[in-house]
Amino acid sequence: MLLFDKVSKKYDGDITALDNINFSVEQGEFFFLVGPSGAGKTTLMRLLIREEVPTSGSIFFKDIDVPNIPNKLLPTYRQRLGVVFQDIKLLSSKTLEENINFALDILGKEDKEIKETTDYLLETVGLQDRKNLFPHQLSGGEQQRGAIARALANNPELFIADEPTGNLDPDNAFQVLDILKKINKGGTTVMIISHDRGIVNEMKTRVVRMEKGKVISDNHGDYDTIKTPKKTEDDKKKDEEKKNQKFKGLSKDINDILEKAKISDMEMVLNLTDTDLGNLNFSHEQKDDLEKYVKNYLNKEKHD
Numbered sequence: 001m002l003l004f005d006k007v008s009k010k011y012d013g014d015i016t017a018l019d020n021i022n023f024s025v026e027q028g029e030f031f032f033l034v035g036p037s038g039a040g041k042t043t044l045m046r047l048l049i050r051e052e053v054p055t056s057g058s059i060f061f062k063d064i065d066v067p068n069i070p071n072k073l074l075p076t077y078r079q080r081l082g083v084v085f086q087d088i089k090l091l092s093s094k095t096l097e098e099n100i101n102f103a104l105d106i107l108g109k110e111d112k113e114i115k116e117t118t119d120y121l122l123e124t125v126g127l128q129d130r131k132n133l134f135p136h137q138l139s140g141g142e143q144q145r146g147a148i149a150r151a152l153a154n155n156p157e158l159f160i161a162d163e164p165t166g167n168l169d170p171d172n173a174f175q176v177l178d179i180l181k182k183i184n185k186g187g188t189t190v191m192i193i194s195h196d197r198g199i200v201n202e203m204k205t206r207v208v209r210m211e212k213g214k215v216i217s218d219n220h221g222d223y224d225t226i227k228t229p230k231k232t233e234d235d236k237k238k239d240e241e242k243k244n245q246k247f248k249g250l251s252k253d254i255n256d257i258l259e260k261a262k263i264s265d266m267e268m269v270l271n272l273t274d275t276d277l278g279n280l281n282f283s284h285e286q287k288d289d290l291e292k293y294v295k296n297y298l299n300k301e302k303h304d
């Protein structure tokens with residue numbers, strides 16, 4: 001359903017918010033996106049809802065090439081998503097019921113359908129008896145549930161929430177989690193950005209962990225279980241190259257000799273004496289090549 005392929009996002013001033021992000025999501029999945037502040041989670045979400053475009057890489061939602069959606073088709077795309085932002089954003093001048101009515105009205109629904117759907121959504125989040133209250137009269141947990149109800153108005157294929165339990169006590173947080181589970185059971189794919197260990201560990205579902213703009217772990221389980229994500233073909237190729245050629249620019253036979261002697265970094269190469277080189281059975285040619293390599297390296301160091 002969703003694919004991030006080699007996605008990077010750089011901002012002015014050389015800030016790398018996302019650095020080669022690769023992951024995919026199947027329809028119907030429930031997953032958490034976790035990681036410390038500044039890891040790039042919000043940026044990833046903003047790319048997904050096309051508030052931003054990546055610097056490189058591609059993002060596909062089903063067969064839609066997200067960064068290249070023409071502006072006039074953006075509203076149609078966004079109607080396929082249900083998004084709850086960190087700061088909730090319920091309209092303060094409208095009651096909870098009116099907030100949801102309004103979202104349905106924008107979608108062009110008829111009055112009868114608006115009423116029925118609003119009732120259904122209020123029921124889903126357990127707020128039927130609070131429908132006539134204004135946002136400031138609702139508790140934090142109720143506001144959050146109200147925002148979720150409103151985000152569900154368009155019956156989204158993908159539901160995304162940024163820290164939906166962020167400011168809630170455990171009871172309220174678990175109530176919200178139950179609603180998210182319900183949404184997922186109904187077939188909607190759910191992506192939750194969260195810092196909430198209690199919630200993540202309760203679900204035992206997929207956890208994608210980001211750090212410094214990279215996905216550093218992708219596994220099913222607890223918040224703190226780290227499992228290196230599956231390597232892409234590109235990563236594997238690079239690893240193989242690295243393995244075969246520790247010292248880039250040196251021939252494979254020289255690399256093989258160095259590897260056999262467990263000489264694994266430049267510091268060790270620099271410390272090799274003539275006797276060492278003799279003991280390692282380098283040919284004259286190989287010795288010359290290695291000396292040239294060391295000279296180049298030292299010159300480059302001086303320049304840097």
Ligand code: ADP
Nearest residue numbers: 011015016017036037038039040041042043044
């Ligand atoms: P998270 O949501 O995980 O806390 P963000 O996606 O908000 O992380 O931020 C990732 C990095 O990108 C941070 O270093 C942040 O300062 C930077 N960043 C985010 N948005 C912008 C922007 N509009 N301009 C410049 N830098 C940004």
